[in-house]
Each structure stands twice: as C-alpha cells, then as structure tokens.
Amino acid sequence: MSSERAAALCLAALLALLQTAYASAEPVPEHELKAAFIFNFAVFTEWPQEALAGGAPLAICASASNALLPALQQLTDKLVNGHRISVRASTRPVRSCHVLVLDRADRDQWQQLRRELAGAHVLTVADDPASGADGAVIVLNMDEQRVGFDIDMGAAKSARLVLSSKLLRLARSVQ
Numbered sequence: 001m002s003s004e005r006a007a008a009l010c011l012a013a014l015l016a017l018l019q020t021a022y023a024s025a026e027p028v029p030e031h032e033l034k035a036a037f038i039f040n041f042a043v044f045t046e047w048p049q050e051a052l053a054g055g056a057p058l059a060i061c062a063s064a065s066n067a068l069l070p071a072l073q074q075l076t077d078k079l080v081n082g083h084r085i086s087v088r089a090s091t092r093p094v095r096s097c098h099v100l101v102l103d104r105a106d107r108d109q110w111q112q113l114r115r116e117l118a119g120a121h122v123l124t125v126a127d128d129p130a131s132g133a134d135g136a137v138i139v140l141n142m143d144e145q146r147v148g149f150d151i152d153m154g155a156a157k158s159a160r161l162v163l164s165s166k167l168l169r170l171a172r173s174v175q
Contacts, residue, residue: 033147034140035071038125041138041149042080042099044164050161051121052098055150061090061097068127073100076165095120102136103127115138121159137161141172148172 026126028036042058052058058080075085075115091100091109095167100123107130114135117124126136133139137155141148151171156163168174 002045027145029071030142030147032070032074034068034127035075037147037149038068038072038099038101039075039078039080039085039141041123041125042085044167045123045124047098047121047161048160053081055080055082055145057086058098058100059086059096060089061094062101062103063089063091063106063109064089066101066103066127067105068101068103095124097122099123099125101125101127104130115157121161123159123161124155137163138171143172149161151175 004019038060042060060072060075061070066072067136069087069089070091073087073089076087078085090098090111091097091118092112094100098121100113101115102113102124103126105114105130111134121137123142125138127140129139129141135155136153137152137159139150139152149171150173151163152175153163154175
C-alpha cells in the first residue's frame with residue numbers, strides 16, 4: 001500500500017472516529033474536535049519550501065480571544081510532516097503564521113488581516129461562516145453535531161498552498 005493511500009485511510013479513519021466519539025454518550029468537546037480537524041488540515045497541506053523549510057516549526061496562530069485557542073494549545077509540540085507545532089495566542093505578525101485560525105471575534109479584523117496576508121503562504125481556517133465566506137481557505141461548520149468543512153481553492157491557490165486530494169474529497173464542498 002502506498003504511503004499516500006495509507007495516509008488517506010488514516011485521515012478517513014481518524015475523522016470517522018472523531019465523529020463517532022462526538023456522537024457517543026460522552027462526546028468529545030466541540031473545540032477539541034475542531035482542533036483535531038485543524039491538525040489534520042495541516043497534515044494534508046503543502047507549503048512552498050520558502051514558507052516552511054525542512055524541520056522549521058509550524059506556527060498555528062489564533063487571537064487570544066479565540067474560543068478554539070485552549071484546544072489548539074494542546075497541539076503544541078505535536079509533529080506535522082517533520083515540523084513541530086508551535087501555537088501562538090496572537091495573529092500578529094500574521095505573515096509569520098502557517099495556519100491562521102479565525103472565529104467570530106476576528107470579524108472586525110478580517111478585512112485588514114486579508115490585506116496583510118496578500119501573497120503570504122498562510123492556511124486560513126475560519127470557525128465563522130461570515131468570515132470564511134470572504135476568502136478563508138477552509139471554513140469549519142457544525143451540522144447536526146457533526147463537524148464539516150468547505151474549501152475555497154481560489155484562496156488556497158492565492159496562498160500557493162497545495163491541499164491533498166484526500167482532504168478535498170472529505171470536504172462538504174470545494175469551490
């Protein structure tokens with residue numbers, strides 16, 4: 001079995017397990033589930049070499065008021081394709097982030113952040129449909145207590161990010 005196929009099966013199994021656990025009698029808290037999705041988004045994203053050199057830390061950024069921040073901080077020091085995760089409770093400087101996680105609290109700043117991100121290689125993940133509909137690469141959503149996500153390939157291409165076909169197949173929609 002190829003490593004690419006094995007990785008796809010692992011992602012599908014993990015997502016199924018997380019969804020099952022979330023629907024069980026003792027559900028996984030929503031924020032932890034979403035953090036696990038964000039971890040997997042990073043696993044199945046390729047950054048240009050100049051944006052993420054071999055062995056460099058992978059920076060996940062979220063504002064200090066972001067509801068997902070405590071769950072994201074649990075990802076600190078985990079490995080993603082040879083890169084150790086560092087989580088920052090700030091969106092500044094935004095261009096030094098590899099993954100930028102947005103929520104409702106970031107709505108007022110999103111237009112400014114988008115201008116700052118022009119030409120940057122940042123995977124933007126919105127946990128807010130209003131912000132996400134306006135240019136985030138991935139938008140998380142809840143549907144009947146299940147986490148889903150939509151992908152904007154135009155935003156991914158603008159950031160020069162390559163999203164795995166396995167991730168694209170699991171998305172609710174790809175535009």
